[in-house]
Amino acid sequence: LKTIFDQLDRNKIDFEENDTKETFENYRNEASAKFDKTDIWSLIFFLLTALFFVGAVENAANAEKWGSDYSILSTIFSLRTLSYFFYMIVLALSVTSITALFYYYKIRTEEKVDADYLKFVREFALSKGLIFTIILPLFVLLRILLTPQNALAYNIFMITLVLLISILFIATFLYIMMKDSKANYVTILTVLTVILFVSSNAKDQAAFSTTSKEHLAKIEADFVKYEEDFKANLGLATVSINGEDIYNGRCIACHQYDRVLVGPAYKNVLPKYENNKEGLIQYILNPVKVDPQFPAMPSQGLKPNEAKAVVEYMLETYNQ
Numbered sequence: 001l002k003t004i005f006d007q008l009d010r011n012k013i014d015f016e017e018n019d020t021k022e023t024f025e026n027y028r029n030e031a032s033a034k035f036d037k038t039d040i041w042s043l044i045f046f047l048l049t050a051l052f053f054v055g056a057v058e059n060a061a062n063a064e065k066w067g068s069d070y071s072i073l074s075t076i077f078s079l080r081t082l083s084y085f086f087y088m089i090v091l092a093l094s095v096t097s098i099t100a101l102f103y104y105y106k107i108r109t110e111e112k113v114d115a116d117y118l119k120f121v122r123e124f125a126l127s128k129g130l131i132f133t134i135i136l137p138l139f140v141l142l143r144i145l146l147t148p149q150n151a152l153a154y155n156i157f158m159i160t161l162v163l164l165i166s167i168l169f170i171a172t173f174l175y176i177m178m179k180d181s182k183a184n185y186v187t188i189l190t191v192l193t194v195i196l197f198v199s200s201n202a203k204d205q206a207a208f209s210t211t212s213k214e215h216l217a218k219i220e221a222d223f224v225k226y227e228e229d230f231k232a233n234l235g236l237a238t239v240s241i242n243g244e245d246i247y248n249g250r251c252i253a254c255h256q257y258d259r260v261l262v263g264p265a266y267k268n269v270l271p272k273y274e275n276n277k278e279g280l281i282q283y284i285l286n287p288v289k290v291d292p293q294f295p296a297m298p299s300q301g302l303k304p305n306e307a308k309a310v311v312e313y314m315l316e317t318y319n320q
Helices: 002-010 018-060 072-076 079-107 115-146 154-180 186-234 243-251 266-273 277-285 304-319
Strands: none
Touching: 018 072, 018 079, 018 186, 079 115, 079 154, 079 186, 115 154, 154 186, 186 304, 243 304, 266 277, 266 304, 277 304
């Protein structure tokens, strides 16, 4: 209705009777008011939906809350969720500014666009895009600081580095274009924005994948313990697990006590696990890259009790 009334108003239709004109004005004002209210409520519901979505993503990356009793409101309005929410808002505004430049300067090139309007779009998009892009690194670093320990991994820091480099280049090109009053780097900006957006999503996926591995390892350990207890209650014999056999079959090809092969020598690694046997077990079950001098250790597919047996063998051999 608002569109129809605006169109009639632009056509400057003359009303012969004042009552008709007054009725038209009343209907138009009423339609405009409803349209404005709809805009506000749509924005509110959109932001609430985005906040709930962000809360769900943050909760998925925090294994400590899985299966525990917690308040939904405490999760949604936590510092981690709110920082991610504002990060997404700032990212969306930055991406929107660059998308507007790409649309008007690369897609609508064959259409005749008013020069003054095009200038307004360029100046507005460049200035606002630069502001939001400069703010982005603060939220990126804040999110890293607030990421749960069990969700951090080497690849997350690498993706974050790509994010920050992309933001740096985007801000640089936006500043150059704003200073020169030209839009000659729109294509490069668009490519960098795609990299930024993909990297942001990849970082979330990597955090979820990392925390899932640890959580699944704990679930498997609980299941193995339950299975052993269940068999013991039934009087069934359990298969003996030999840590030395596992070591010789899985570990010795890449690791030896005093020689560096594919991985580091055990004499340089085991000392830090002497009083942390559980830490070494969890590392074997869920290996991550630690030392940049060596490749990441692939998962050996061991069960928790097998990892425990091989760790006990290694530590016992080391202490001898």
